[in-house]
Amino acid sequence: MTNPNEKKIPTFCSLCGPTMGCGIYCYVKDGRLVRVEGMEESPRNSGKLCPRAFASAQWLYSPQRLKYPLKRIGEKGEGKFEKISWDEALDIIAAKLLDQKEKYGPESLAILSPARRSYSDYLYRFLVVHGSPNYGHSGICAVQRAFGFAYTLGVSMLAPDYNNADCIIIWGGNPVYSGTPQGGLERILNAKDRGTKLVVIKPQMQPDAAKADIWMPVRPGTDGALALSMLNVVINETLYDREFVNKWCYGFDKLVPHIQKYTPEWGETITGLSAEQIREVARLYANTKAACIYAGNAFDQAVSSNNAVRAVAILIAITGHLDRPGCNLAPTFNPNMPRVKSVHLRERYTQEIVDKLVGPEIPTCFQPFIEGTSSAYYRCLDSILTEKPYPVKAIIAPGTQPTIITRGTRRVIEALEKLEFFVVVDVMQNASMPWADIVIPVATMYESDHPFEGGMGNWLMARNQVVERMGDYKSDYEFWLDLGVKMGYGDDFWNGSIEDCMNNQLENFGITMEELRKHPTGIVYEGVKSKYEKYEMMFSTPSPRLSRAPYLPQGKVAIYNTTFEENGYNPLPEWVEPPESPTATPELLEKYPLVLSDTHTSEVYNAGWLRNIPYLREIQPDPWLHINPKTAKEREIEDGDWVIVESPHGSMKVRAQYFPGISPDVVMSLQGWWQGCDELGKQGYSLVDGAGTNGLYSIDPEKAFDPLVTAMPKQTLVEVRKADTTPKRGRG
Numbered sequence: 204m205t206n207p208n209e210k211k212i213p214t215f216c217s218l219c220g221p222t223m224g225c226g227i228y229c230y231v232k233d234g235r236l237v238r239v240e241g242m243e244e245s246p247r248n249s250g251k252l253c254p255r256a257f258a259s260a261q262w263l264y265s266p267q268r269l270k271y272p273l274k275r276i277g278e279k280g281e282g283k284f285e286k287i288s289w290d291e292a293l294d295i296i297a298a299k300l301l302d303q304k305e306k307y308g309p310e311s312l313a314i315l316s317p318a319r320r321s322y323s324d325y326l327y328r329f330l331v332v333h334g335s336p337n338y339g340h341s342g343i344c345a346v347q348r349a350f351g352f353a354y355t356l357g358v359s360m361l362a363p364d365y366n367n368a369d370c371i372i373i374w375g376g377n378p379v380y381s382g383t384p385q386g387g388l389e390r391i392l393n394a395k396d397r398g399t400k401l402v403v404i405k406p407q408m409q410p411d412a413a414k415a416d417i418w419m420p421v422r423p424g425t426d427g428a429l430a431l432s433m434l435n436v437v438i439n440e441t442l443y444d445r446e447f448v449n450k451w452c453y454g455f456d457k458l459v460p461h462i463q464k465y466t467p468e469w470g471e472t473i474t475g476l477s478a479e480q481i482r483e484v485a486r487l488y489a490n491t492k493a494a495c496i497y498a499g500n501a502f503d504q505a506v507s508s509n510n511a512v513r514a515v516a517i518l519i520a521i522t523g524h525l526d527r528p529g530c531n532l533a534p535t536f537n538p539n540m541p542r543v544k545s546v547h548l549r550e551r552y553t554q555e556i557v558d559k560l561v562g563p564e565i566p567t568c569f570q571p572f573i574e575g576t577s578s579a580y581y582r583c584l585d586s587i588l589t590e591k592p593y594p595v596k597a598i599i600a601p602g603t604q605p606t607i608i609t610r611g612t613r614r615v616i617e618a619l620e621k622l623e624f625f626v627v628v629d630v631m632q633n634a635s636m637p638w639a640d641i642v643i644p645v646a647t648m649y650e651s652d653h654p655f656e657g658g659m660g661n662w663l664m665a666r667n668q669v670v671e672r673m674g675d676y677k678s679d680y681e682f683w684l685d686l687g688v689k690m691g692y693g694d695d696f697w698n699g700s701i702e703d704c705m706n707n708q709l710e711n712f713g714i715t716m717e718e719l720r721k722h723p724t725g726i727v728y729e730g731v732k733s734k735y736e737k738y739e740m741m742f743s744t745p746s747p748r749l750s751r752a753p754y755l756p757q758g759k760v761a762i763y764n765t766t767f768e769e770n771g772y773n774p775l776p777e778w779v780e781p782p783e784s785p786t787a788t789p790e791l792l793e794k795y796p797l798v799l800s801d802t803h804t805s806e807v808y809n810a811g812w813l814r815n816i817p818y819l820r821e822i823q824p825d826p827w828l829h830i831n832p833k834t835a836k837e838r839e840i841e842d843g844d845w846v847i848v849e850s851p852h853g854s855m856k857v858r859a860q861y862f863p864g865i866s867p868d869v870v871m872s873l874q875g876w877w878q879g880c881d882e883l884g885k886q887g888y889s890l891v892d893g894a895g896t897n898g899l900y901s902i903d904p905e906k907a908f909d910p911l912v913t914a915m916p917k918q919t920l921v922e923v924r925k926a927d928t929t930p931k932r933g934r935g
């Protein structure tokens with residue numbers, strides 16, 4: 204109920220990072236945000252919220268908020284700064300970037316970003332105008348999945364039709380902890396109530412797996428092997444859709460002999476699942492007419508990522524589960540709703556710019572997929588040290604923390620020590636800030652406005668500013684416009700007018716931002732019903748993203764991919780071992796007998812965010828390691844003990860959490876710990892040996908990156924031992 208002294212302002216939450224989040228009402232009293240509640244009218248969440256949203260006020264008013272720009276006055280890593288004005292900060296950045304552009308070329312600038320944000324296209328725009336291709340994205344992004352699906356099925360994403368499915372496979376994803384409360388999870392639970400069979404494939408028995416009819420605790424990083432074994436069953440037991448294969452698939456005849464070596468018995472040795480379980484799930488999926496697969500982020504972080512995704516795409520296609528009711532659906536364009544215009548400037552992203560990308564030699568046709576990957580993020584940092592193919596000299600890092608969020612913590616710190624100019628842009632103090640030359644504070648989502656389209660593809664709403672700003676800072680959007688003007692790029696940045704920029708983005712709707720603000724809960728456009736079997740459109744129409752690619756040349760599902768073949772890659776999906784695993788490096792098992800992987804989202808945290816929020820820390824106070832009680836007891840580790848986890852590459856200190864729903868030879872942690880991690884700080888642990896998982900993985904580009912789509916696996920071998928609980932040294 205609304206208190207008469209409170210103002211009720213509609214906007215939306217983005218605390219888990221999405222471009223457009225759940226609709227919320229913010230209650231403001233005496234100019235302060237006092238509470239939020241879910242917006243019933245929002246097609247995205249229908250009033251439901253996750254725990255993060257309820258921590259909004261603590262986040263907004265955190266003592267760690269950055270309120271003024273800062274300039275480093277101490278040594279790198281020391282964390283000593285002085286306050287400067289917004290204008291002075293922009294002057295310093297612009298002068299340095301222009302000087303470096305002159306001396307080293309525009310490509311010497313890299314912008315590192317978190318997973319896609321509402322301001323991501325502003326970063327691209329800045330880079331395109333400046334002339335650099337070096338955009339890296341820390342996220343466990345969807346690019347790798349988009350690549351594998353697009354080059355096999357002609358569309359980069361396929362939505363599982365949960366509402367009509369009789370069998371749902373959740374594979375390597377987590378609809379309980381990520382996505383909006385009303386997203387996949389509610390529809391999966393409704394389907395379950397209808398009697399739909401639920402199969403969950405993931406190493407840990409998380410809440411969705413606990414609800415499943417079949418849980419497959421696959422060994423981390425081996426989803427590709429499982430998909431290949433399932434293909435073996437489907438083909439050898441003739442469970443495929445002959446009519447679809449004959450009419451719409453290219454290269455099935457070549458797949459048949461190729462797949463023979465990937466028997467379920469072979470799959471058992473790699474995945475840790477029994478051959479019988481692999482057969483059971485392959486049969487269930489293939490024999491259920493309305494069956495869909497949700498392929499999650501685990502596919503983006505495997506060394507054989509492109510192979511794993513192509514194998515799943517082929518599985519969907521040959522079983523006849525493509526773009527049919529209850530199956531995996533290609534997007535249906537909604538003609539009733541225009542799109543918010545992107546500020547990306549893709550039309551000016553020339554081949555000349557792309558060719559300067561830091562990274563491996565990738566055939567031109569695949570390049571649109573390499574930009575902005577997590578490997579590009581890492582490679583931009585690595586080039587500072589290797590100077591290959593040239594040294595990156597300046598990095599701007601908006602909303603991301605390279606020291607905790609990418610692989611090889613030690614090497615990242617070494618790179619930041621050597622980097623000539625480093626700018627951190629954030630709402631809050633973060634783990635990379637001590638190395639920054641300039642720190643730019645930006646507004647939270649409650650202190651800025653912007654237009655967004657989204658929801659179920661039919662909702663347009665303004666993010667409304669809820670409270671006044673508390674210092675000398677602006678929104679992320681305004682920062683890029685202001686910097687553009689200072690650099691002399693004003694014509695491309697609306698001469699610094701954010702209102703003009705937002706009005707330009709709304710042009711397709713024929714309204715202005717001011718008019719949109721008059722619709723407090725946004726404008727809902729008429730939806731459209733899914734159309735099925737859009738095969739001509741999928742296989743024969745080039746996607747704008749792939750305009751430079753030879754696109755599914757046969758106009759059919761590319762089981763045998765001739766584009767891959769022409770460019771020297773295996774045209775059929777194959778198994779590639781991770782850098783370290785029980786089967787790839789059995790010689791390491793004596794010293795490191797357990798497989799380690801991590802998740803990046805828990806019920807309250809996302810990547811490196813939100814650890815400084817007291818309400819969330821009460822729910823999940825410490826960095827944890829999920830360990831089977833049997834494995835822990837063998838090492839005399841009690842539930843809750845601090846433990847050291849050691850791999851061939853590094854170590855971390857976390858709290859053991861007894862977790863019966865995990866195989867005895869697998870342990871899992873949560874990525875992104877540092878911020879607010881007081882307990883470890885008090886014990887003298889630093890970024891390098893604290894709770895960060897990323898220091899434990901291989902960073903050897905020859906072994907650890909998918910050579911084509913540049914995925915970085917998050918899987919290695921470790922041993923776990925009880926930690927010495929006495930402080931290690933003075934605070935690190």
Ligand code: SF4
Pocket residue numbers: 216217218219220221223224225248251252253254255256382383384
């Ligand atoms: S899922 Fe949670 S954090 Fe994400 S937008 Fe919705 S309420 Fe906010």
